[in-house]
Amino acid sequence: MGQNIECLDLEVLEVLSLDGKDFFRLRLSPPKWEWNTGQFVMIRPLSWSYDPFLPRPFSISQLDNEKLEIFFQIVGKGTKLLSQLKNGDKVKVWGPLGHGFKIDLNLPILILAGGMGIAPFIGLVKNHPHPEKLELIFGHRRDLSCYPINELSKKILIWTVRDASQRDIERLKRAIQVKVEGYSSEGQILACGPLPFLNMVHNSCISKQTQVQISLERPMACGIGVCLGCSIPGPSGENFQTCKHGPVFKCEDLSTVCQQIKGIY
Ligand SMILES: Cc1cc2nc3c(=O)[nH]c(=O)nc-3n(C[C@H](O)[C@H](O)[C@H](O)COP(=O)(O)OP(=O)(O)OC[C@H]3O[C@@H](n4cnc5c(N)ncnc54)[C@H](O)[C@@H]3O)c2cc1C
Numbered sequence: 001m002g003q004n005i006e007c008l009d010l011e012v013l014e015v016l017s018l019d020g021k022d023f024f025r026l027r028l029s030p031p032k033w034e035w036n037t038g039q040f041v042m043i044r045p046l047s048w049s050y051d052p053f054l055p056r057p058f059s060i061s062q063l064d065n066e067k068l069e070i071f072f073q074i075v076g077k078g079t080k081l082l083s084q085l086k087n088g089d090k091v092k093v094w095g096p097l098g099h100g101f102k103i104d105l106n107l108p109i110l111i112l113a114g115g116m117g118i119a120p121f122i123g124l125v126k127n128h129p130h131p132e133k134l135e136l137i138f139g140h141r142r143d144l145s146c147y148p149i150n151e152l153s154k155k156i157l158i159w160t161v162r163d164a165s166q167r168d169i170e171r172l173k174r175a176i177q178v179k180v181e182g183y184s185s186e187g188q189i190l191a192c193g194p195l196p197f198l199n200m201v202h203n204s205c206i207s208k209q210t211q212v213q214i215s216l217e218r219p220m221a222c223g224i225g226v227c228l229g230c231s232i233p234g235p236s237g238e239n240f241q242t243c244k245h246g247p248v249f250k251c252e253d254l255s256t257v258c259q260q261i262k263g264i265y
């Protein structure tokens with residue numbers, strides 16, 4: 001992976017609910033790491049014993065001298081328990097993990113994010129020296145107040161599409177296709193979101209010449225390439241481990257995975 005991975009006990013500085021229910025910002029005491037947009041950490045509170053047993057992976061949203069920040073949505077037992085952490089609790093964290101996005105700061109960048117797929121891009125927008133070069137299409141199911149989008153809208157152009165119905169999904173698909181066309185001669189396209197969203201991005205981008213990078217979320221147990229639990233088929237029959245070879249892949253490397261995705265998009 002070309003860099004050191006550390007395993008540390010970090011202190012919870014803040015657990016804040018964005019919507020009073022399911023969406024949270026977690027701030028931890030900051031490790032001294034170099035990191036890239038798209039890299040992630042594995043988190044396991046010291047209070048966990050056997051159920052749940054495994055750590056959970058989360059994108060690094062921001063890491064500076066004050067905090068390591070992640071955003072998450074409650075989807076099961078692990079994230080429910082994370083939401084109940086209190087200031088001062090200790091969590092085991094290992095990272096920074098995986099290969100992030102390869103970003104050219106001089107090129108215009110189109111970000112395509114679905115739901116919590118916005119999380120890895122928070123730091124990119126906040127830290128980019130030329131935020132006017134970035135624009136974002138954000139597809140979301142829940143109210144916008146659930147997502148950390150407010151601060152971003154002060155810095156970059158954002159197109160939000162709420163995909164509550166089939167008609168909305170068609171609008172989102174069309175918006176992505178039109179924008180992708182605009183970036184087909186110059187610029188980068190970066191995407192993250194649920195599998196059906198990524199499938200739509202893949203289908204819209206695969207025939208274009210643009211550099212398209214997609215961050216893939218798979219269930220993970222170790223995050224460091226040991227358990228093989230996150231293997232996916234590559235386009236030529238080889239196996240990729242999402243945690244080690246990704247989570248960010250070139251669009252064309254995900255063709256086999258995308259053919260297997262069934263979804264509403
Ligand atoms: C590299 C990476 C970065 C991630 N970043 C974020 C983030 O920034 N914010 C965020 O909210 N979530 C993120 N996730 C997803 C997050 O790890 C899962 O939502 C979490 O592990 C679920 O744990 P749980 O115990 O609450 O749910 P579980 O009880 O384990 O599962 C509940 C449901 O979620 C599904 N699920 C579980 N793990 C994953 C996964 N890794 N990917 C897709 N579906 C899963 C299960 O199939 C099941 O349907 C990321 C995942 C990966 C691999």
Ligand code: FES
Nearest residue numbers: 223225227228243
């Ligand atoms: S999560 Fe263990 S190999 Fe990827």
